[in-house]
Amino acid sequence: MSTGAHGNRPTRNQQREAARAKAKELREQQQKHDKRKKWILQGSIGLAVIAIAAIITMVVTTSAPTTGPRPANMASDGIVLSGADMAGVLSDAGAPGSDPIATTPTPGSSTVNIVVYQDYICPACKAFDEANADTLQTLVEAGAATLEIHPIGMLWSKSAGTEYSRRSAAAAACVADFSPNTFWKVNQAFYANQPQEGTPGPTDEELAALIGKQKPENQSKIDKCITDKTFIPWVKQATDYALNGPMTDAAVASGSTGVGTPTILVNGKVYSGSIVDSKEFLSFITQVAGESAATPTPTPAAG
Structure with missing residues (x-):
């Protein structure tokens, strides 16, 4: 086959x-x-x-924006309170993004300049305020001192992502801009209602409502200023200026190039004593005033 x-x-x-x-x-x-x-x-x-x-x-x-408008009445980045009504001393806003103009105490003046750098979520700042607010108000109302308050946003990351530190400082700047004579009342209300670190803190609407309870002028303008976050860029700039120096006062002469919260100065000299001992703080004020040939009177009753 x-x-x-x-x-x-x-x-x-x-x-x-x-x-x-x-x-x-x-x-x-x-x-x-x-x-x-x-x-x-x-x-x-x-x-x-x-x-x-x-x-x-x-x-x-x-x-x-990396810079924004500056608030009026805060030429030094702080508002100066003076006189019997704790009234805000008026000043121009200055150009957006411009550096602050330091408040310079008058040599030989009988009035001392007390400067406080603070953060509204800072527990130590609240402790200082609770211990010394009455002393500060008594001295200012008596004409023995001016009080210059610098709200900064140093602790902006301590509020569960809401940046309460910056928002509250910006809201305070709105008050300084539109109702400077109400600033002291608002300042005290913010501390009375201080949130704990790590919590969101009041919303912008709640801040505006709290300010409204202090009966400011131009409430609607303040509300819009807060809602628009008008002074948030300024808060960032003022905080950076305070932290990285030079500070906007004579503290540089004392060897300081930045601040913590609170930082307190009297005629440019940094107070390093107890922030909760009103007697020690008043003694420091009296000492500095004496060195300037000016003793603040009357002396308030220390609590």
Whole structure:
């Protein structure tokens, strides 16, 4: 029997080996194809991320102001309170982004200049206020001192992401701008209602309502100022200026180049005593006043 061409056909083993080789070749080609797709996809994603980041950076850079308007009546970055009504001393706002103008005590004056750098969420600031607010108010109302309050946003990260420190300082600046004679009452209300560190703190609406209870002038303007976050950029700038120096007063002469909260100065000299001992604080004021040939009178009853 003749086999003809059948005798030249591959054996079954040869067929299986050929099939395996072909399958391996196809798998390798598919793997290379998959790798190319993966590289292309990763590259596309990477380029997209870079593009998105560039867009975000451009938007933030162009839309988020690094400087903003300065509040009126805070030429030094602080508001000066003076006289029987704890009235705010008026001053021009100055150009947006401009440096503060330091308050300079008059040499030989019988009135001492007391400066307080504070943060409204700072527990130590509240402790200082509770211990010394009556002393400060008595001295100012008697004409023996002026009180210069600098609200800063040093502890902006201590309020569960709401930046209460900055928002409250900006709200206080709105009061200084539109109702300076109410500032002291608002200042005390903020401390009386101080939130704990790590909590969100009052909302902007709640801050506006709290200010409203103090019967300020221009309430609607204050509300809009808070809602628009008008002075948030200024708070950031004032805080940076206070923390990194030079400070906006004669404290530089005392060797200080920045502040913590609270930082208290009397005629430019840094107070380093107990913040909760009103007798010690009053003694320091009297000592500094004496060095300036001015003893503050009358002496308030220390609590």
